[in-house]
Amino acid sequence: MPVLKTSNLTKKFGKFMALDGVNIEVNEGEVYGFIGPNGAGKSTTIRILLGILKATKGNVQIFGKDAWSEAVEIHKRIAYVPGDVNLWPNLTGGEVIDLFVKLRGGNNKNRREELIKRFELDPTKKCRTYSKGNRQKVALVAAFSSDADLYILDEPTSGLDPLMEQVFQSCILEEKHAGKSVLLSSHILSEVERLCDRVGIIRQGEIIESGSLSEMRHLTRTNLLVATKQSIASLDEVKGVHAIEEQGSEISFQVDTEELDAVIRYISQFGIVKLESAPPTLEDLFMRHYEGKSNIGAGGAV
Incomplete structure:
Protein backbone atom coordinates (compact mmCIF):
# COMPACT_ATOMS: atom_id res chain seq x y z
CA MET A 1 0.00 0.00 0.00
CA PRO A 2 1.36 3.47 -0.85
CA VAL A 3 2.51 5.65 2.07
CA LEU A 4 0.78 8.65 0.46
CA LYS A 5 -1.93 8.63 -2.20
CA THR A 6 -4.16 11.37 -3.59
CA SER A 7 -7.10 10.45 -5.81
CA ASN A 8 -8.69 13.10 -8.03
CA LEU A 9 -7.64 15.84 -5.59
CA THR A 10 -9.55 19.03 -6.41
CA LYS A 11 -9.53 22.41 -4.68
CA LYS A 12 -11.58 25.48 -5.58
CA PHE A 13 -11.28 28.96 -4.11
CA GLY A 14 -14.62 30.46 -5.12
CA LYS A 15 -14.80 30.01 -8.89
CA PHE A 16 -11.04 29.60 -9.24
CA MET A 17 -9.86 26.02 -9.76
CA ALA A 18 -6.55 25.75 -7.87
CA LEU A 19 -6.21 21.97 -8.21
CA ASP A 20 -7.95 19.88 -10.83
CA GLY A 21 -7.84 16.11 -10.34
CA VAL A 22 -4.32 15.74 -8.93
CA ASN A 23 -3.14 12.14 -8.50
CA ILE A 24 0.08 11.50 -6.55
CA GLU A 25 1.43 8.25 -5.15
CA VAL A 26 4.49 7.93 -2.89
CA ASN A 27 5.67 4.45 -1.92
CA GLU A 28 7.76 3.26 1.01
CA GLY A 29 11.45 4.07 0.64
CA GLU A 30 10.80 6.36 -2.32
CA VAL A 31 11.71 9.99 -3.00
CA TYR A 32 9.00 11.66 -5.10
CA GLY A 33 9.81 14.95 -6.82
CA PHE A 34 6.94 17.42 -7.10
CA ILE A 35 7.86 20.21 -9.50
CA GLY A 36 6.22 23.11 -11.29
CA PRO A 37 6.53 26.89 -11.58
CA ASN A 38 5.35 29.33 -8.92
CA GLY A 39 1.57 29.37 -8.85
CA ALA A 40 1.17 25.86 -10.25
CA GLY A 41 -0.50 24.44 -7.13
CA LYS A 42 2.38 22.77 -5.25
CA SER A 43 1.89 24.53 -1.92
CA THR A 44 -1.91 24.18 -2.08
CA THR A 45 -1.45 20.43 -2.54
CA ILE A 46 0.95 20.25 0.40
CA ARG A 47 -1.42 22.19 2.67
CA ILE A 48 -4.14 19.65 1.90
CA LEU A 49 -1.73 16.76 2.61
CA LEU A 50 -0.95 18.35 5.99
CA GLY A 51 -4.64 18.77 6.87
CA ILE A 52 -4.40 22.57 6.86
CA LEU A 53 -6.79 22.95 3.92
CA LYS A 54 -9.78 20.76 3.14
CA ALA A 55 -10.10 19.45 -0.41
CA THR A 56 -13.18 20.42 -2.41
CA LYS A 57 -13.28 16.93 -3.94
CA GLY A 58 -11.13 13.84 -3.99
CA ASN A 59 -9.38 11.76 -1.39
CA VAL A 60 -6.01 11.94 0.39
CA GLN A 61 -4.69 8.91 2.27
CA ILE A 62 -1.45 8.98 4.29
CA PHE A 63 -0.48 5.72 6.05
CA GLY A 64 -3.97 4.55 5.04
CA LYS A 65 -5.61 7.35 7.07
CA ASP A 66 -7.66 10.32 5.85
CA ALA A 67 -5.48 13.45 5.72
CA TRP A 68 -8.28 15.75 6.93
CA SER A 69 -10.15 13.77 9.60
CA GLU A 70 -7.13 11.88 10.99
CA ALA A 71 -4.50 14.63 10.68
CA VAL A 72 -3.43 14.43 14.34
CA GLU A 73 -2.51 10.73 14.07
CA ILE A 74 -0.75 11.28 10.74
CA HIS A 75 1.36 14.16 12.09
CA LYS A 76 2.93 11.83 14.67
CA ARG A 77 4.74 10.10 11.81
CA ILE A 78 5.55 12.95 9.41
CA ALA A 79 8.08 15.79 9.35
CA TYR A 80 7.38 18.97 7.37
CA VAL A 81 9.79 21.68 6.25
CA PRO A 82 8.38 24.77 4.51
CA GLY A 83 10.29 27.02 2.11
CA ASP A 84 10.14 30.00 4.46
CA VAL A 85 10.57 29.05 8.10
CA ASN A 86 9.18 31.29 10.87
CA LEU A 87 10.60 30.62 14.34
CA TRP A 88 9.99 31.98 17.84
CA PRO A 89 12.34 34.97 17.99
CA ASN A 90 13.23 34.68 21.70
CA LEU A 91 14.06 30.97 21.65
CA THR A 92 17.47 29.67 20.59
CA GLY A 93 17.81 27.39 17.60
CA GLY A 94 18.60 24.48 19.90
CA GLU A 95 15.48 25.08 21.99
CA VAL A 96 13.31 25.09 18.86
CA ILE A 97 14.88 21.84 17.64
CA ASP A 98 14.30 20.21 21.05
CA LEU A 99 10.68 21.39 21.08
CA PHE A 100 9.92 19.91 17.65
CA VAL A 101 11.66 16.63 18.42
CA LYS A 102 9.80 16.23 21.75
CA LEU A 103 6.46 16.94 20.05
CA ARG A 104 7.04 13.77 18.02
CA GLY A 105 8.16 11.82 21.08
CA GLY A 106 11.79 11.50 19.98
CA ASN A 107 14.87 11.99 22.12
CA ASN A 108 17.92 11.04 20.05
CA LYS A 109 20.53 13.51 21.32
CA ASN A 110 23.35 11.93 19.30
CA ARG A 111 21.45 12.36 16.04
CA ARG A 112 20.60 15.95 16.94
CA GLU A 113 24.24 16.82 17.71
CA GLU A 114 25.48 15.10 14.56
CA LEU A 115 23.05 17.07 12.36
CA ILE A 116 23.85 20.40 14.05
CA LYS A 117 27.53 19.75 13.27
CA ARG A 118 26.87 18.70 9.68
CA PHE A 119 24.70 21.74 8.96
CA GLU A 120 27.22 24.02 10.73
CA LEU A 121 24.49 25.57 12.88
CA ASP A 122 25.13 27.53 16.09
CA PRO A 123 22.21 26.33 18.28
CA THR A 124 22.94 28.85 21.06
CA LYS A 125 21.87 31.92 19.09
CA LYS A 126 18.39 33.44 19.39
CA CYS A 127 16.20 32.76 16.35
CA ARG A 128 15.68 36.47 15.72
CA THR A 129 19.40 36.75 14.83
CA TYR A 130 19.30 33.96 12.23
CA SER A 131 19.52 34.53 8.49
CA LYS A 132 17.00 32.79 6.21
CA GLY A 133 19.51 30.03 5.55
CA ASN A 134 20.04 29.41 9.28
CA ARG A 135 16.27 29.29 9.87
CA GLN A 136 16.08 26.59 7.18
CA LYS A 137 18.86 24.70 8.94
CA VAL A 138 16.91 24.71 12.22
CA ALA A 139 13.86 23.23 10.46
CA LEU A 140 15.94 20.62 8.62
CA VAL A 141 17.83 19.53 11.75
CA ALA A 142 14.51 19.23 13.62
CA ALA A 143 12.98 17.21 10.77
CA PHE A 144 15.88 14.78 10.32
CA SER A 145 16.23 14.37 14.12
CA SER A 146 12.63 13.24 14.48
CA ASP A 147 12.82 9.77 12.87
CA ALA A 148 9.67 10.36 10.81
CA ASP A 149 8.28 7.83 8.31
CA LEU A 150 7.34 10.48 5.73
CA TYR A 151 9.09 13.79 5.04
CA ILE A 152 7.07 16.49 3.27
CA LEU A 153 9.52 19.12 2.09
CA ASP A 154 8.35 22.30 0.31
CA GLU A 155 11.37 24.10 -1.23
CA PRO A 156 13.47 22.99 1.77
CA THR A 157 16.86 24.25 0.52
CA SER A 158 15.73 27.81 -0.17
CA GLY A 159 18.37 30.09 1.32
CA LEU A 160 21.02 27.37 1.74
CA ASP A 161 24.46 27.72 0.16
CA PRO A 162 25.67 24.97 -2.25
CA LEU A 163 27.71 23.20 0.45
CA MET A 164 24.68 22.92 2.73
CA GLU A 165 22.57 21.72 -0.21
CA GLN A 166 24.99 18.80 -0.51
CA VAL A 167 24.56 18.03 3.20
CA PHE A 168 20.78 18.12 2.71
CA GLN A 169 21.01 15.75 -0.25
CA SER A 170 23.11 13.25 1.70
CA CYS A 171 20.53 13.35 4.54
CA ILE A 172 17.72 12.59 2.07
CA LEU A 173 19.60 9.61 0.64
CA GLU A 174 20.25 8.28 4.16
CA GLU A 175 16.54 8.46 4.98
CA LYS A 176 15.70 6.73 1.70
CA HIS A 177 18.16 3.90 2.44
CA ALA A 178 16.51 3.56 5.86
CA GLY A 179 13.19 2.89 4.10
CA LYS A 180 11.67 6.32 4.77
CA SER A 181 9.56 8.17 2.17
CA VAL A 182 10.01 11.73 0.93
CA LEU A 183 7.79 14.14 -1.01
CA LEU A 184 10.17 16.83 -2.28
CA SER A 185 8.81 19.99 -3.86
CA SER A 186 11.69 21.91 -5.41
CA HIS A 187 12.63 24.51 -8.01
CA ILE A 188 16.15 23.09 -8.25
CA LEU A 189 15.77 20.57 -11.04
CA SER A 190 19.29 19.18 -10.66
CA GLU A 191 18.46 18.41 -7.02
CA VAL A 192 15.26 16.60 -8.00
CA GLU A 193 17.10 14.67 -10.70
CA ARG A 194 19.81 13.55 -8.28
CA LEU A 195 17.48 12.49 -5.48
CA CYS A 196 14.11 11.42 -6.86
CA ASP A 197 12.93 7.99 -7.99
CA ARG A 198 9.81 9.40 -9.60
CA VAL A 199 8.65 12.87 -10.59
CA GLY A 200 5.31 14.63 -11.07
CA ILE A 201 5.13 17.88 -13.02
CA ILE A 202 2.21 20.15 -12.11
CA ARG A 203 0.99 23.04 -14.25
CA GLN A 204 -2.02 25.25 -13.52
CA GLY A 205 -3.37 22.76 -10.99
CA GLU A 206 -3.01 19.63 -13.13
CA ILE A 207 -0.39 16.89 -13.18
CA ILE A 208 0.79 16.98 -16.80
CA GLU A 209 3.48 14.32 -16.57
CA SER A 210 4.53 11.75 -14.00
CA GLY A 211 6.73 8.70 -13.81
CA SER A 212 10.33 7.66 -13.28
CA LEU A 213 13.00 9.73 -15.00
CA SER A 214 13.91 6.82 -17.27
CA GLU A 215 10.25 6.50 -18.34
CA MET A 216 10.06 10.24 -19.06
CA ARG A 217 13.32 10.63 -20.96
CA HIS A 218 11.74 9.50 -24.23
CA LEU A 219 9.88 12.82 -24.20
CA THR A 220 13.09 14.82 -24.12
CA PRO A 280 18.52 14.83 -21.67
CA THR A 281 18.08 16.35 -18.23
CA LEU A 282 15.00 16.91 -16.12
CA GLU A 283 15.37 20.60 -16.97
CA ASP A 284 15.11 19.74 -20.71
CA LEU A 285 11.91 17.82 -20.01
CA PHE A 286 10.49 20.58 -17.83
CA MET A 287 11.24 23.33 -20.36
CA ARG A 288 9.84 21.29 -23.23
CA HIS A 289 6.49 21.16 -21.43
CA TYR A 290 6.55 24.93 -21.09
CA GLU A 291 7.85 25.87 -24.56
CA GLY A 292 5.80 28.62 -26.09
CA LYS A 293 3.66 29.05 -22.98
CA SER A 294 3.88 32.72 -22.04
CA ASN A 295 1.32 32.32 -19.26
CA ILE A 296 3.47 30.19 -16.98
CA GLY A 297 2.21 30.54 -13.46
CA ALA A 298 -0.08 33.42 -14.40
CA GLY A 299 -3.10 33.41 -12.17
CA GLY A 300 -2.18 30.01 -10.78
CA ALA A 301 -2.66 28.69 -7.30
CA VAL A 302 -0.06 29.28 -4.65
Missing part, protein backbone atom coordinates in the same frame (compact mmCIF):
# COMPACT_ATOMS: atom_id res chain seq x y z
CA ARG A 221 15.81 15.79 -26.55
CA THR A 222 19.48 14.87 -26.53
CA ASN A 223 22.01 17.67 -27.04
CA LEU A 224 24.67 17.01 -29.69
CA LEU A 225 27.84 18.90 -30.64
CA VAL A 226 29.29 17.71 -33.97
CA ALA A 227 32.25 18.48 -36.25
CA THR A 228 32.40 16.83 -39.69
CA LYS A 229 34.86 16.68 -42.62
CA GLN A 230 32.19 18.01 -44.99
CA SER A 231 29.42 20.46 -44.15
CA ILE A 232 26.18 18.67 -43.28
CA ALA A 233 23.58 19.27 -45.98
CA SER A 234 19.94 20.02 -45.17
CA LEU A 235 20.27 19.25 -41.44
CA ASP A 236 17.27 21.48 -40.73
CA GLU A 237 15.12 19.16 -42.87
CA VAL A 238 16.01 16.00 -40.94
CA LYS A 239 13.17 14.67 -38.78
CA GLY A 240 13.65 15.24 -35.05
CA VAL A 241 16.38 17.92 -35.32
CA HIS A 242 15.88 21.23 -33.47
CA ALA A 243 17.72 24.39 -32.37
CA ILE A 244 20.63 24.22 -34.84
CA GLU A 245 23.49 26.60 -34.00
CA GLU A 246 26.84 26.97 -35.73
CA GLN A 247 29.79 27.36 -33.36
CA GLY A 248 32.79 28.02 -35.62
CA SER A 249 33.56 24.73 -37.36
CA GLU A 250 31.16 22.82 -35.09
CA ILE A 251 27.38 22.54 -35.03
CA SER A 252 25.24 22.11 -31.93
CA PHE A 253 21.65 20.93 -32.10
CA GLN A 254 18.99 18.97 -30.23
CA VAL A 255 17.53 15.66 -31.33
CA ASP A 256 14.26 14.04 -30.28
CA THR A 257 15.61 11.02 -28.44
CA GLU A 258 13.46 8.58 -30.41
CA GLU A 259 15.07 9.87 -33.67
CA LEU A 260 18.67 9.72 -32.40
CA ASP A 261 19.68 6.58 -34.31
CA ALA A 262 18.43 7.93 -37.67
CA VAL A 263 20.07 11.33 -37.15
CA ILE A 264 23.48 9.79 -36.26
CA ARG A 265 23.26 7.62 -39.40
CA TYR A 266 22.51 10.71 -41.49
CA ILE A 267 25.36 12.89 -40.19
CA SER A 268 27.90 10.03 -40.27
CA GLN A 269 27.97 10.13 -44.09
CA PHE A 270 29.61 13.57 -43.86
CA GLY A 271 32.61 12.19 -41.94
CA ILE A 272 32.30 12.74 -38.20
CA VAL A 273 35.53 13.96 -36.58
CA LYS A 274 33.99 15.01 -33.27
CA LEU A 275 30.76 14.04 -31.53
CA GLU A 276 29.72 15.08 -28.03
CA SER A 277 26.41 13.96 -26.59
CA ALA A 278 24.78 15.35 -23.46
CA PRO A 279 21.92 13.20 -22.12
Whole structure:
Protein backbone atom coordinates (compact mmCIF):
# COMPACT_ATOMS: atom_id res chain seq x y z
CA MET A 1 0.00 0.00 0.00
CA PRO A 2 1.36 3.47 -0.85
CA VAL A 3 2.51 5.65 2.07
CA LEU A 4 0.78 8.65 0.46
CA LYS A 5 -1.93 8.63 -2.20
CA THR A 6 -4.16 11.37 -3.59
CA SER A 7 -7.10 10.45 -5.81
CA ASN A 8 -8.69 13.10 -8.03
CA LEU A 9 -7.64 15.84 -5.59
CA THR A 10 -9.55 19.03 -6.41
CA LYS A 11 -9.53 22.41 -4.68
CA LYS A 12 -11.58 25.48 -5.58
CA PHE A 13 -11.28 28.96 -4.11
CA GLY A 14 -14.62 30.46 -5.12
CA LYS A 15 -14.80 30.01 -8.89
CA PHE A 16 -11.04 29.60 -9.24
CA MET A 17 -9.86 26.02 -9.76
CA ALA A 18 -6.55 25.75 -7.87
CA LEU A 19 -6.21 21.97 -8.21
CA ASP A 20 -7.95 19.88 -10.83
CA GLY A 21 -7.84 16.11 -10.34
CA VAL A 22 -4.32 15.74 -8.93
CA ASN A 23 -3.14 12.14 -8.50
CA ILE A 24 0.08 11.50 -6.55
CA GLU A 25 1.43 8.25 -5.15
CA VAL A 26 4.49 7.93 -2.89
CA ASN A 27 5.67 4.45 -1.92
CA GLU A 28 7.76 3.26 1.01
CA GLY A 29 11.45 4.07 0.64
CA GLU A 30 10.80 6.36 -2.32
CA VAL A 31 11.71 9.99 -3.00
CA TYR A 32 9.00 11.66 -5.10
CA GLY A 33 9.81 14.95 -6.82
CA PHE A 34 6.94 17.42 -7.10
CA ILE A 35 7.86 20.21 -9.50
CA GLY A 36 6.22 23.11 -11.29
CA PRO A 37 6.53 26.89 -11.58
CA ASN A 38 5.35 29.33 -8.92
CA GLY A 39 1.57 29.37 -8.85
CA ALA A 40 1.17 25.86 -10.25
CA GLY A 41 -0.50 24.44 -7.13
CA LYS A 42 2.38 22.77 -5.25
CA SER A 43 1.89 24.53 -1.92
CA THR A 44 -1.91 24.18 -2.08
CA THR A 45 -1.45 20.43 -2.54
CA ILE A 46 0.95 20.25 0.40
CA ARG A 47 -1.42 22.19 2.67
CA ILE A 48 -4.14 19.65 1.90
CA LEU A 49 -1.73 16.76 2.61
CA LEU A 50 -0.95 18.35 5.99
CA GLY A 51 -4.64 18.77 6.87
CA ILE A 52 -4.40 22.57 6.86
CA LEU A 53 -6.79 22.95 3.92
CA LYS A 54 -9.78 20.76 3.14
CA ALA A 55 -10.10 19.45 -0.41
CA THR A 56 -13.18 20.42 -2.41
CA LYS A 57 -13.28 16.93 -3.94
CA GLY A 58 -11.13 13.84 -3.99
CA ASN A 59 -9.38 11.76 -1.39
CA VAL A 60 -6.01 11.94 0.39
CA GLN A 61 -4.69 8.91 2.27
CA ILE A 62 -1.45 8.98 4.29
CA PHE A 63 -0.48 5.72 6.05
CA GLY A 64 -3.97 4.55 5.04
CA LYS A 65 -5.61 7.35 7.07
CA ASP A 66 -7.66 10.32 5.85
CA ALA A 67 -5.48 13.45 5.72
CA TRP A 68 -8.28 15.75 6.93
CA SER A 69 -10.15 13.77 9.60
CA GLU A 70 -7.13 11.88 10.99
CA ALA A 71 -4.50 14.63 10.68
CA VAL A 72 -3.43 14.43 14.34
CA GLU A 73 -2.51 10.73 14.07
CA ILE A 74 -0.75 11.28 10.74
CA HIS A 75 1.36 14.16 12.09
CA LYS A 76 2.93 11.83 14.67
CA ARG A 77 4.74 10.10 11.81
CA ILE A 78 5.55 12.95 9.41
CA ALA A 79 8.08 15.79 9.35
CA TYR A 80 7.38 18.97 7.37
CA VAL A 81 9.79 21.68 6.25
CA PRO A 82 8.38 24.77 4.51
CA GLY A 83 10.29 27.02 2.11
CA ASP A 84 10.14 30.00 4.46
CA VAL A 85 10.57 29.05 8.10
CA ASN A 86 9.18 31.29 10.87
CA LEU A 87 10.60 30.62 14.34
CA TRP A 88 9.99 31.98 17.84
CA PRO A 89 12.34 34.97 17.99
CA ASN A 90 13.23 34.68 21.70
CA LEU A 91 14.06 30.97 21.65
CA THR A 92 17.47 29.67 20.59
CA GLY A 93 17.81 27.39 17.60
CA GLY A 94 18.60 24.48 19.90
CA GLU A 95 15.48 25.08 21.99
CA VAL A 96 13.31 25.09 18.86
CA ILE A 97 14.88 21.84 17.64
CA ASP A 98 14.30 20.21 21.05
CA LEU A 99 10.68 21.39 21.08
CA PHE A 100 9.92 19.91 17.65
CA VAL A 101 11.66 16.63 18.42
CA LYS A 102 9.80 16.23 21.75
CA LEU A 103 6.46 16.94 20.05
CA ARG A 104 7.04 13.77 18.02
CA GLY A 105 8.16 11.82 21.08
CA GLY A 106 11.79 11.50 19.98
CA ASN A 107 14.87 11.99 22.12
CA ASN A 108 17.92 11.04 20.05
CA LYS A 109 20.53 13.51 21.32
CA ASN A 110 23.35 11.93 19.30
CA ARG A 111 21.45 12.36 16.04
CA ARG A 112 20.60 15.95 16.94
CA GLU A 113 24.24 16.82 17.71
CA GLU A 114 25.48 15.10 14.56
CA LEU A 115 23.05 17.07 12.36
CA ILE A 116 23.85 20.40 14.05
CA LYS A 117 27.53 19.75 13.27
CA ARG A 118 26.87 18.70 9.68
CA PHE A 119 24.70 21.74 8.96
CA GLU A 120 27.22 24.02 10.73
CA LEU A 121 24.49 25.57 12.88
CA ASP A 122 25.13 27.53 16.09
CA PRO A 123 22.21 26.33 18.28
CA THR A 124 22.94 28.85 21.06
CA LYS A 125 21.87 31.92 19.09
CA LYS A 126 18.39 33.44 19.39
CA CYS A 127 16.20 32.76 16.35
CA ARG A 128 15.68 36.47 15.72
CA THR A 129 19.40 36.75 14.83
CA TYR A 130 19.30 33.96 12.23
CA SER A 131 19.52 34.53 8.49
CA LYS A 132 17.00 32.79 6.21
CA GLY A 133 19.51 30.03 5.55
CA ASN A 134 20.04 29.41 9.28
CA ARG A 135 16.27 29.29 9.87
CA GLN A 136 16.08 26.59 7.18
CA LYS A 137 18.86 24.70 8.94
CA VAL A 138 16.91 24.71 12.22
CA ALA A 139 13.86 23.23 10.46
CA LEU A 140 15.94 20.62 8.62
CA VAL A 141 17.83 19.53 11.75
CA ALA A 142 14.51 19.23 13.62
CA ALA A 143 12.98 17.21 10.77
CA PHE A 144 15.88 14.78 10.32
CA SER A 145 16.23 14.37 14.12
CA SER A 146 12.63 13.24 14.48
CA ASP A 147 12.82 9.77 12.87
CA ALA A 148 9.67 10.36 10.81
CA ASP A 149 8.28 7.83 8.31
CA LEU A 150 7.34 10.48 5.73
CA TYR A 151 9.09 13.79 5.04
CA ILE A 152 7.07 16.49 3.27
CA LEU A 153 9.52 19.12 2.09
CA ASP A 154 8.35 22.30 0.31
CA GLU A 155 11.37 24.10 -1.23
CA PRO A 156 13.47 22.99 1.77
CA THR A 157 16.86 24.25 0.52
CA SER A 158 15.73 27.81 -0.17
CA GLY A 159 18.37 30.09 1.32
CA LEU A 160 21.02 27.37 1.74
CA ASP A 161 24.46 27.72 0.16
CA PRO A 162 25.67 24.97 -2.25
CA LEU A 163 27.71 23.20 0.45
CA MET A 164 24.68 22.92 2.73
CA GLU A 165 22.57 21.72 -0.21
CA GLN A 166 24.99 18.80 -0.51
CA VAL A 167 24.56 18.03 3.20
CA PHE A 168 20.78 18.12 2.71
CA GLN A 169 21.01 15.75 -0.25
CA SER A 170 23.11 13.25 1.70
CA CYS A 171 20.53 13.35 4.54
CA ILE A 172 17.72 12.59 2.07
CA LEU A 173 19.60 9.61 0.64
CA GLU A 174 20.25 8.28 4.16
CA GLU A 175 16.54 8.46 4.98
CA LYS A 176 15.70 6.73 1.70
CA HIS A 177 18.16 3.90 2.44
CA ALA A 178 16.51 3.56 5.86
CA GLY A 179 13.19 2.89 4.10
CA LYS A 180 11.67 6.32 4.77
CA SER A 181 9.56 8.17 2.17
CA VAL A 182 10.01 11.73 0.93
CA LEU A 183 7.79 14.14 -1.01
CA LEU A 184 10.17 16.83 -2.28
CA SER A 185 8.81 19.99 -3.86
CA SER A 186 11.69 21.91 -5.41
CA HIS A 187 12.63 24.51 -8.01
CA ILE A 188 16.15 23.09 -8.25
CA LEU A 189 15.77 20.57 -11.04
CA SER A 190 19.29 19.18 -10.66
CA GLU A 191 18.46 18.41 -7.02
CA VAL A 192 15.26 16.60 -8.00
CA GLU A 193 17.10 14.67 -10.70
CA ARG A 194 19.81 13.55 -8.28
CA LEU A 195 17.48 12.49 -5.48
CA CYS A 196 14.11 11.42 -6.86
CA ASP A 197 12.93 7.99 -7.99
CA ARG A 198 9.81 9.40 -9.60
CA VAL A 199 8.65 12.87 -10.59
CA GLY A 200 5.31 14.63 -11.07
CA ILE A 201 5.13 17.88 -13.02
CA ILE A 202 2.21 20.15 -12.11
CA ARG A 203 0.99 23.04 -14.25
CA GLN A 204 -2.02 25.25 -13.52
CA GLY A 205 -3.37 22.76 -10.99
CA GLU A 206 -3.01 19.63 -13.13
CA ILE A 207 -0.39 16.89 -13.18
CA ILE A 208 0.79 16.98 -16.80
CA GLU A 209 3.48 14.32 -16.57
CA SER A 210 4.53 11.75 -14.00
CA GLY A 211 6.73 8.70 -13.81
CA SER A 212 10.33 7.66 -13.28
CA LEU A 213 13.00 9.73 -15.00
CA SER A 214 13.91 6.82 -17.27
CA GLU A 215 10.25 6.50 -18.34
CA MET A 216 10.06 10.24 -19.06
CA ARG A 217 13.32 10.63 -20.96
CA HIS A 218 11.74 9.50 -24.23
CA LEU A 219 9.88 12.82 -24.20
CA THR A 220 13.09 14.82 -24.12
CA ARG A 221 15.81 15.79 -26.55
CA THR A 222 19.48 14.87 -26.53
CA ASN A 223 22.01 17.67 -27.04
CA LEU A 224 24.67 17.01 -29.69
CA LEU A 225 27.84 18.90 -30.64
CA VAL A 226 29.29 17.71 -33.97
CA ALA A 227 32.25 18.48 -36.25
CA THR A 228 32.40 16.83 -39.69
CA LYS A 229 34.86 16.68 -42.62
CA GLN A 230 32.19 18.01 -44.99
CA SER A 231 29.42 20.46 -44.15
CA ILE A 232 26.18 18.67 -43.28
CA ALA A 233 23.58 19.27 -45.98
CA SER A 234 19.94 20.02 -45.17
CA LEU A 235 20.27 19.25 -41.44
CA ASP A 236 17.27 21.48 -40.73
CA GLU A 237 15.12 19.16 -42.87
CA VAL A 238 16.01 16.00 -40.94
CA LYS A 239 13.17 14.67 -38.78
CA GLY A 240 13.65 15.24 -35.05
CA VAL A 241 16.38 17.92 -35.32
CA HIS A 242 15.88 21.23 -33.47
CA ALA A 243 17.72 24.39 -32.37
CA ILE A 244 20.63 24.22 -34.84
CA GLU A 245 23.49 26.60 -34.00
CA GLU A 246 26.84 26.97 -35.73
CA GLN A 247 29.79 27.36 -33.36
CA GLY A 248 32.79 28.02 -35.62
CA SER A 249 33.56 24.73 -37.36
CA GLU A 250 31.16 22.82 -35.09
CA ILE A 251 27.38 22.54 -35.03
CA SER A 252 25.24 22.11 -31.93
CA PHE A 253 21.65 20.93 -32.10
CA GLN A 254 18.99 18.97 -30.23
CA VAL A 255 17.53 15.66 -31.33
CA ASP A 256 14.26 14.04 -30.28
CA THR A 257 15.61 11.02 -28.44
CA GLU A 258 13.46 8.58 -30.41
CA GLU A 259 15.07 9.87 -33.67
CA LEU A 260 18.67 9.72 -32.40
CA ASP A 261 19.68 6.58 -34.31
CA ALA A 262 18.43 7.93 -37.67
CA VAL A 263 20.07 11.33 -37.15
CA ILE A 264 23.48 9.79 -36.26
CA ARG A 265 23.26 7.62 -39.40
CA TYR A 266 22.51 10.71 -41.49
CA ILE A 267 25.36 12.89 -40.19
CA SER A 268 27.90 10.03 -40.27
CA GLN A 269 27.97 10.13 -44.09
CA PHE A 270 29.61 13.57 -43.86
CA GLY A 271 32.61 12.19 -41.94
CA ILE A 272 32.30 12.74 -38.20
CA VAL A 273 35.53 13.96 -36.58
CA LYS A 274 33.99 15.01 -33.27
CA LEU A 275 30.76 14.04 -31.53
CA GLU A 276 29.72 15.08 -28.03
CA SER A 277 26.41 13.96 -26.59
CA ALA A 278 24.78 15.35 -23.46
CA PRO A 279 21.92 13.20 -22.12
CA PRO A 280 18.52 14.83 -21.67
CA THR A 281 18.08 16.35 -18.23
CA LEU A 282 15.00 16.91 -16.12
CA GLU A 283 15.37 20.60 -16.97
CA ASP A 284 15.11 19.74 -20.71
CA LEU A 285 11.91 17.82 -20.01
CA PHE A 286 10.49 20.58 -17.83
CA MET A 287 11.24 23.33 -20.36
CA ARG A 288 9.84 21.29 -23.23
CA HIS A 289 6.49 21.16 -21.43
CA TYR A 290 6.55 24.93 -21.09
CA GLU A 291 7.85 25.87 -24.56
CA GLY A 292 5.80 28.62 -26.09
CA LYS A 293 3.66 29.05 -22.98
CA SER A 294 3.88 32.72 -22.04
CA ASN A 295 1.32 32.32 -19.26
CA ILE A 296 3.47 30.19 -16.98
CA GLY A 297 2.21 30.54 -13.46
CA ALA A 298 -0.08 33.42 -14.40
CA GLY A 299 -3.10 33.41 -12.17
CA GLY A 300 -2.18 30.01 -10.78
CA ALA A 301 -2.66 28.69 -7.30
CA VAL A 302 -0.06 29.28 -4.65
